[in-house]
Amino acid sequence: MSSMAATLSAATQKRAMEILKTPVVQGYAATETLALTLPIWGCGQAKRPGTVGWHLPGVDALFLDPETHEPIEINKNGLTVPGEIVVRSPSVFSETSGYFHRPDATKAAFITINGQSYFRMGDIAVIHADGCLEIVDRCKGMFCVSGNQVLPSGIESEILRAHDMVDVVIVPAPVIDEQQLPCAAVVPRPNTVLTDSAVQQTLAKTITDAVARDSRAASRSSTRSRATPWAKSCAMQPAPRSRPSLAWPANRQSPSRSTLCRRR
Template identity: 35%
Template sequence: MRAHYKFWPKRLPPAITPPATSLWQNLAVSAMRYPDKAATVFFGSVLTWGQLKHAAERLAAQLQALGVQKGDRVVLNMQNCPQLIVAHFAILRVGAVVVPVNPMNRAEELKHFITDPDAKVAITTADLAGELAGASNALPEGQRLRHLIVTQFTDGFDSNVEGDDAPPAAWRDWLLTHHALPTLAGGQVLAWKDALAFDGPLAETTAGPADLAILPYTSGTTGLPKGCMHTHASVMHNAVACAMWGSATPETIGLVVVPMFHITGLVAVMQAAVYAGSTMIVMPRWDRDLAGRLISRWRVTAWANIPTMVIDLLASPNFASFDLSSLKTISGGGAAMPQAVAQRLLDVYGLAYCEGYGLTETAAPSHQNPVDHPKQQCLGIPFMSTDARVVDPETLQEVPQGEQGEIVIHGPEVFQGYWKRPDATEAAFFELDGKRFFRSGDLGRVDEDGYFFITDRLKRMINASGYKVWPAEVEALMFRHPAIQEACVIATQDAYRGESVKAVVVLRPSHQGQVSEQDIIDWCRDNMAVYKVPRVVQFAGSLPKSGSGKVMWRALQEAEAAPRI
């Protein structure tokens, strides 16, 4: 028997049998059971489960009328708002595939999320529509979007809201400005309200557990981001398991501030809440005082987050005015929670911070700390129905307890493979004891109780406040700058974010003395998502190279990590 069963939650089975239905059925069931209960609350505006289902069906009918068929990929590019949930389930209702995209991506990055999944339809918010339309318009005619559905944030709430539910003053221009619809070359742009007013027919859904449901993208050590093929079944497993693990019920009130374009927010928060019929208090992005007010106002019971949010909330000068007494569970991942902060939560509020671990490829958690027996700065134990091991990265044989190796995962939540990338899929999997294991690329160890701890990264990756930054992707974008001859991206320590991005740059001789470090940073801000932008740029005469001519990034990384004398 595996050691981790020693502290397995007594209320939970070690494996589960999820519903053998599509994810759409979870919404249909919750709407049937709780038609008048709040599904979402957005700046004080309530959308009931019945209203959410009706809106998703109207949008699904509109998508069908636009030609979206079963298996087609539809881009969904939004910050958190009720419209994201409506659109997500409308896409699933027609049997199509959701392609969730980080709204921080700029036009140059967005091109890949249109062309790689062969998407012809996208749904976005008005503040992002120009960037998405610009990306499409810059593509060759046969690769462009044909339809773009655009919602204003105010389609989801009353702009006159006041009091604790009101948006921060700094957000008002962002949220309340009514943006004109962009022009889509060779295509049609449709306003959200018009799409939801569509009264045409809606065919029965035929999607089943084995059909593709979600195609989230993950970057890696080389090249452009890769799509992770998740079926209704792989997402369903973790939606159900996350709800059970967190004791979610229809009475649970969750603060939804982790982004729902990211696999954790999408599965462990949103899909789990839809399955359980819980209420979601939705925040479009992080603001510590708004979070404190909403937890107090709506008596939030469950909060999934990244550790920097907790640190920020505790540091608010208004913290004493917030009432956190309703919180029953607080959990997160993506970055390590500082031990002192976790201890303060436990000592002052009786809240055990439960960290988890997972990847886009595992539909969020593959490991989770038991709520009743968590360990600090620990990934947790293998999740329901999951077999996780630590193996030698060279021999792929399991290593003894306590020794470092690569964390590998087998379970129903593991993805089917990388979209259009059979080579990468083959490299990511291997067989052990008759099971197909996914190679995480993370190095870790297992303690005597079966808890996993991360020790290093086999892959080259920077973790900035829980956002994964892949240097190869940033370098590829930087090489588009006319002044850059070579660039190597590494991690630099950051007291708040944990790690930040640093670029060591060699300028072309023709641009020496004409471009500053700040010029490079400013250009990066215009051409890539803000979390990928180098916080530090260092000019160098040359980069260290191996005998084969490869840039020795590890040498630069080790020099950066070396103590300053």
């Protein structure tokens, strides 16, 4: 079974395969671009949940630093640090026609790199060494913590994998000096009793470690001098209606309730 359009998370894809008793693979597409990737049957993609396949012929893509919007070079090991994906292809809708009666939206949807116009997909992605693409988050989902870009989906996956939760959402919450920190709202499994103090103790380290790991990965990726096109560089049960618990990174000051209410 194949899935297109909005990408499935790795957890959702795994669950679908367990329930349906059949392999589920993903492709990558958008209304403005049509299909950009397709799964290749027999390549074991179903064993790599969260990936969306390999690029189609004629698709030229670049990956941009989410902060500077400078192209990131792809090496033989792929692209392990997340980057914003931008594409150009005969199937991409015309920049001159654009969105109907929405010129500002059309202009914002494209970016010029080295004299070429690319469509901004709005997704953050990584590339595996064999060229398989993995969408890790939406650009608008990212937020900054102590000068480092944080991907909420990565922390959410860590929490779901390591703790007894059925759902979690990571949001930026304001703290002192106009800074922000990731805050986790979690829903435990049925018949699981969690106190706020217990949740904070078990989850704070997970959040802190995930942010630190992302920061180290970003610092290791110092090669941003020349863009390498993806096409040329790659080898071919319901949650209970209980009150969610909140957790903050360890050794950090959480905002007061009044602060949160004022910022909403």
